Amino acid sequence: MDRYEQIAGELRERIEHGELRPGDRVPSTREITRRWNVAMATATKVLAELRGRGLVRAVPGVGTVVAGSPGPSPAPTAERPPGRQLPRRPAPEGVLTAERIVAAAVAVADGEGLEALSMRRVAAELDVATMSLYRHVPDKDGLVHLMMDRVFAGVSFSAADAALGWRARLELAAHLLWRTFRAHPWLASALSVTRPQPVANALPFGEWVLSALIAEGLDVPSVFTAYLTLFNYVRGTALNLEMEAAAEAATGQDAEAWMDQQEGMFMELVAAYPTFVRLTREGYDFDLDQLFEFGLQRLLDGLAVLIGRVAPDGRTADDRTADGRTADGQDSRSPRS
Template sequence: MTERTQAPYARIAAELRGRIERGELRPGDRVPSTRAITQRWGVAMATASKVLATLGQEGLVRAVPGVGTLVAARPAASQGRRPATAEDDGAQRGRIVRAAAAIADAEGLTALTMRRLAAELGVSAMSLYRHVSTKEQLVVLMADAAFGEQALPERPPAHWRDRLELSAALQWRLYRTHPWLAGAMNLSRPLLIPNGIRHIDWALAALDGLGLDDDTRMHAAVTLFGYVRGHAVDLEPESDAARTSGVTGQDWMRAQETRLAALADGGAFPAFAGARAASALTPESLLQYGLTALLDGIAIRITTPPN
């Protein structure tokens, strides 16, 4: 019988059975309740009850009064399967991190809770703590995974300036992709994540051999990292504002044009009024202007010109 011709209860039971057998739902995890099944799959309560009854008859789940329906301690379908390994745990942690990042990307970091994440994955909130000890640790893993998405090339550009510009561009792209990421970083109490430190190491290597001492090189590398991150901090609030209001930042600025013109033309701010007419500010133009000024400042400190 194909999936299309299966009875709805059988199709849903097969999907949940597969998740249990693959280890996505482990012993002690909560399976979707009858109400959750009706909402997720759009079936009647009687059908949802039959789903859980079928899984119970197979020995895959058990009902616990006051708690819900849990994956059985020794599911019949798992007899003879190899025990979970560190590789399995890593795969589960990766799945959790990806799901958490998807929530944060779509709705912001404040929307991410362990309960919300568990619901998204169809597991109990407590089961998540087998793989991540706290939400704070989860955010660290998310940040490391995000920085790992943009690999720095094995063969970097030859010139130090091109190399630092490429690093800054990759970081900006990451912050654009994950608006929550900049707010999760902190230079006072930095996240010690390998993929983030890789950008620092890249910048230090780019500045090697230019007559700069180690302290100057470290300050330059961390300042570059902090500059891009600081410029990106506004991305999540802007994303939240656009999502909740339906008005983009550009639309908002256009709506303020009359008020802005009144301020500029009133005579109280003559320098501002004069420069305003010739300026077209965007997040990217501001980023590039500051980056150019930062790299120019590093350039004048170089005592050994690159080959």
């Protein structure tokens, strides 16, 4: 018996024995992954199995509940022929909104990744007809754009933060962005640096970083390059979050279990490289948060050097040296004592 069938069996027994009564919420996919220590794909199969048996149903704004009450459980649907939509009773007027659609889409992407997101899937979560979504959002690309805007609405700075120095301000911005990517692993791959999307709620974040750097006297190209470098560093590191989640769902193993399985083969591969051998034997506690923090501090160290080379008049040390002034302000053409 597959693992998802075992978990579904446990929940089915709880329903049949009355521990979970009609209308009670059943564990979400995220709760199932935590409680039973399984991959998200397995958790999704659990709820699909229970839905297929007519034991649970989706309730808009609530989640997945035991079928029965309030209201009758929906009848099982037949297999849908390709390209056809079975008629579905429309939601009452005014119930379905863009906000609810976006919230449901974010929940799907948070739990199962952007690849699992589709208009049909969101409609199923809301228990409405797929075509009804198009009255509120243009298409999947438009939906993802609204999702990004919603997520960035939660990234904000306080008035007190404005008194911080440039480094503290950039550090705060990077940490806020990292936590946002942590909460929404799909976001990093959805955002583009080469073809930036016009996400209105992301503009305050950019303004915060840009204004902190421009106040230090850097020229505009340097300011914008520094901003893009910081943003892309955080985003690039965060891409590993979704990749790891997908790998875990596909293999059923977390990163540590996978590395343990690969250790023998890796040791054979690096046998001729003493530094790798030593590292492997002594062990390395890989932590993505620590990796992010180490890289962030080194990046800010580099910006500190750049900012330190800018004089109050906005000219760099190279500019002053070219004019006959050394980096410490002395005249390079005059003999030193």
